[in-house]
Amino acid sequence: MKPVNVSEYEALAQPKIEAGAWDFYQGGSDDEVTLRANRSAFERIRLRPRVLVDVSSITMQTSVLGIPLAMPIMVAPTSSHCVAYPEGECATARGVGMAGSLMIASCVSTRTLEDIAEEAHTVQCPLFFQLYVFNDMQITEGLVRRAEQAGYRAIVLTVDTPRLGRRERDLRNNVIIPPLPHRAANFADGHPLFRPVLTWEMLSWLRDITSLPILLKGILTAEDALLAVQHGVDGIIVSNHGGRQLDGGLASIEALPEVVEAVEGRCEVYVDGGIRRGTDVLKALALGARAVLIGRPVLWGLAVDGSEGVRDILGLLRAELELAMALSGRPTLASIDRSLVKLP
Numbered sequence: 039m040k041p042v043n044v045s046e047y048e049a050l051a052q053p054k055i056e057a058g059a060w061d062f063y064q065g066g067s068d069d070e071v072t073l074r075a076n077r078s079a080f081e082r083i084r085l086r087p088r089v090l091v092d093v094s095s096i097t098m099q100t101s102v103l104g105i106p107l108a109m110p111i112m113v114a115p116t117s118s119h120c121v122a123y124p125e126g127e128c129a130t131a132r133g134v135g136m137a138g139s140l141m142i143a144s145c146v147s148t149r150t151l152e153d154i155a156e157e158a159h160t161v162q163c164p165l166f167f168q169l170y171v172f173n174d175m176q177i178t179e180g181l182v183r184r185a186e187q188a189g190y191r192a193i194v195l196t197v198d199t200p201r202l203g204r205r206e207r208d209l210r211n212n213v214i215i216p217p218l219p220h221r222a223a224n225f226a227d228g229h230p231l232f233r234p235v236l237t238w239e240m241l242s243w244l245r246d247i248t249s250l251p252i253l254l255k256g257i258l259t260a261e262d263a264l265l266a267v268q269h270g271v272d273g274i275i276v277s278n279h280g281g282r283q284l285d286g287g288l289a290s291i292e293a294l295p296e297v298v299e300a301v302e303g304r305c306e307v308y309v310d311g312g313i314r315r316g317t318d319v320l321k322a323l324a325l326g327a328r329a330v331l332i333g334r335p336v337l338w339g340l341a342v343d344g345s346e347g348v349r350d351i352l353g354l355l356r357a358e359l360e361l362a363m364a365l366s367g368r369p370t371l372a373s374i375d376r377s378l379v380k381l382p
Contacts, residue, residue: 041354043315043358044314044335044351047342047351048334048335051122051338051339054122054341054342055341056121057211058211061211062118062121063116063118063122063334065207065282066203066280066282067203067281067285068286070285071286072278072288073280074281075281075289076280076289076311077314078289080312080314080317082382083379083380083381084379084380085317085321085362085378086377086379088366089367091368092369093369096360096369096370098110098356098359098363098370100328102273102308102329103272103306107140108138108139109356109359110319110327110329110371111319111329111330112140112308112329113140113141113142113331113332113336113352114142114310114336115144115145115168115194115196115333116333116336116337117144117146117147117215118147118215118217119147119337119340121220123340123344127143127144127147127149127154128153128154129157129340129345130336130345131163132158132161133340133344133348133352134161135158135162136161136349137348137353137356139163140166141154141163141164141165141166142166142167142168142331143166145167145168145170145224146170146224146229148222150223151167151181151184151185151190164191165190166191166192166194167182167193168196169181169185169193169194171195171232171233172230172232172233173230173232174231175233178233182247183247185250186248186249192273193251193252193253194253194255195240195241195244196256196279197255197257198255198277199256199279200232200234201232202283203282203285215229238265245270251272251273252270252272253274253308254266254275255277256275256278256279257275257276257277257293257297258276258277258278258288259296260297260299260300263301264300267304271305272306273305273308274297274305274306275309275331276293276297276309276310277290277310277311278290278293280310280311280333290311291309291311291321291325294307294325294327295326298326299326307327308328308329308330309331310333313331315355316358316360316362317362318330319359319362320362324377324379332352332355339351366378
């Protein structure tokens with residue numbers, strides 16, 4: 039029987055992926071407190087539905103940085119898709135395009151950024167490129183220039199990884215990134231070292247070498263959101279890296295309201311982390327996100343049924359969001375506001 043929700047895809051995906059690689063996909067850092075909080079924080083937020091509203095027609099088309107999307111649900115950067123499915127990120131891009139969404143490709147992908155872009159072009163899937171800053175700045179600059187040349191629409195700089203979090207599942211399984219026998223396809227000589235110092239000055243350097251919009255992924259506080267705006271970023275992704283970095287940090291949905299308030303509409307704000315239902319998407323939109331990003335569920339869909347599984351994951355969330363909008367009396371994205379939610 040075809041899965042009827044995201045969690046059923048998770049159960050079907052696990053037997054298809056080697057145990058150590060499954061832990062790599064699923065795990066968080068230390069005691070995984072923040073990993074669990076990303077889900078439990080959504081469960082504590084309650085909805086305040088309105089009734090006797092005409093919801094005979096629900097519209098959820100939107101745009102991100104001016105790019106039209108069929109829904110306010112995008113795909114977050116995750117590494118090592120070939121671990122889940124032989125075609126890896128190329129199959130993911132195909133599924134995302136078929137669903138009318140947007141994909142952020144990880145720089146630590148198991149298919150090259152050019153191969154991903156070529157596949158994405160066939161299904162009109164817009165792409166952003168996620169960037170780590172490496173110790174060898176020539177490698178970092180080369181990735182940016184390759185992404186620009188391949189047709190990526192924005193650079194998403196991950197800013198919450200001065201060091202990797204202590205991911206104890208990976209330590210027990212002796213897992214490296216990407217898990218063997220796969221390789222980081224964008225690098226000729228293996229995964230390079232992260233740059234030990236990453237500061238706000240890096241944005242000036244990045245702005246000098248590319249004309250693409252720049253988003254920052256990994257902001258969790260109003261203070262950093264203000265600095266991001268002052269440095270002219272085009273978007274902020276409120277994210278705790280799926281609970282894989284600082285354990286005990288805020289759940290992403292908990293951090294979203296203060297970031298939105300600090301930004302005051304001066305750049306677009308998105309959120310990832312723990313989104314498993316259309317009602318989760320609705321809550322994030324009510325708290326000010328322009329769109330959400332999903333990570334692990336895409337990998338589950340990919341493992342179960344390749345690009346069709348990816349499309350179905352996005353389709354399930356879209357259908358759930360449509361129903362949640364109707365049942366809460368919010369027929370358009372513009373009608374979704376803070377009055378829809380009650381925070382704990």
